[in-house]
Amino acid sequence: MCKMGLKERNHKSFDNEKSKSLDAGNIEEALTATGFGRYNFGLLLICSWTLQAMGMDLFGTSFVVAAAVCDLQLTMQQRALLTAMPLVGVVAGAQLWGYISDTKGRRLTLVLSMSVGFVFAALSSFAPDWKTMAVLKLISSTFTSASNSGAYTLLGESCPERARGRSMLLCTCSLMCSQAVVAVFAYxxxxxKFVYWIDFLSITYRPWRLLALVMSLPCAATACLLQLFHESPKFLVSRGKTEQALEVLKKIYAVNTGNSPSNFPITKLLVDDDHTVSREDSFVKAMWEQTVALFRPFFLMCALSMGILSVYFVELYPTHLRGMASCLSVMLGRSSAFLGVNAIGALISANCEATFYGWSLLLLTAIAFSWYLPRDKKPAE
Incomplete structure (x- = not known):
């Protein structure tokens, strides 16, 4: 009897200590407590569709331009320039969207950018000439490119650590499939065969214009669907909004588990060094500090690629720099793509065989560099 009573008291004491330890916790412990369920699956789908919508806006231009050559009377040089405009837009907007994402919020960045991007992408289908279309595509891609900073960080900062890497890798797959999705619509x-004359615009509306309009619709759809989800709790903590972050965590917990938000085991968020409150500096000073802080040797190497390496940005950089890290990597990647497209065209004309040998060498070099990437962090038990 005494042993049984002592065992029960020890068990109750352990439960009390365990519940007390869950009363307060940092953001990673709180995210772990929310679990991984319906909210995270829904957010994974929306972030994936957002990246896919961006990819359709960027890469779908090549399909439209190929079909519009006769209608717009494009020369080879004009065709190349028009096709490259989305890449220029990504480079032009990368640093700005990284700053907005890190200071104003991931969700706000996505909603604003996809909404405005949809407007200009849709208007490009009514462009009377190639110059107007080039300007409209430049603007639309400048806005939709914000997905690079917003989608990855919103998803990664709303998932528990054990599921973060897998979720972001799945999200990346949707971007890789965007060109195939464009082909599904283009086919x-x-x-x-329809042809409609629009008098007040002085244009002939043909199927390629319809394709350009259809490819803009996913931007509008994702902007609307993002209204169903919350801001990144990690971002809120980094801005000193711990109470608001706790409310978001409770709502995520309720959707994932089906329990009442009041049952969430953590009642107070502790702020660690990685989630300190950012200072309110001037725009130029903040942009400079955020950019300079990223130029370490894991970052210059990572900036040569994109997509899968975005998983590392969530782990390697503090919350207030992640949006900028994602954007700068994409900016460098798209700049390389812009230069590479033009270089490959010239090399193929000069020496086709050497071009493919050079490309193979680059791929092998990338494999060698990948061995030196930092090890994945072990998920918390």
């Missing part, structure tokens, strides 16, 4: 639309 039935471009062979259509």
């Amino acid at each position: 039935p639309i471009l062979p259509l």
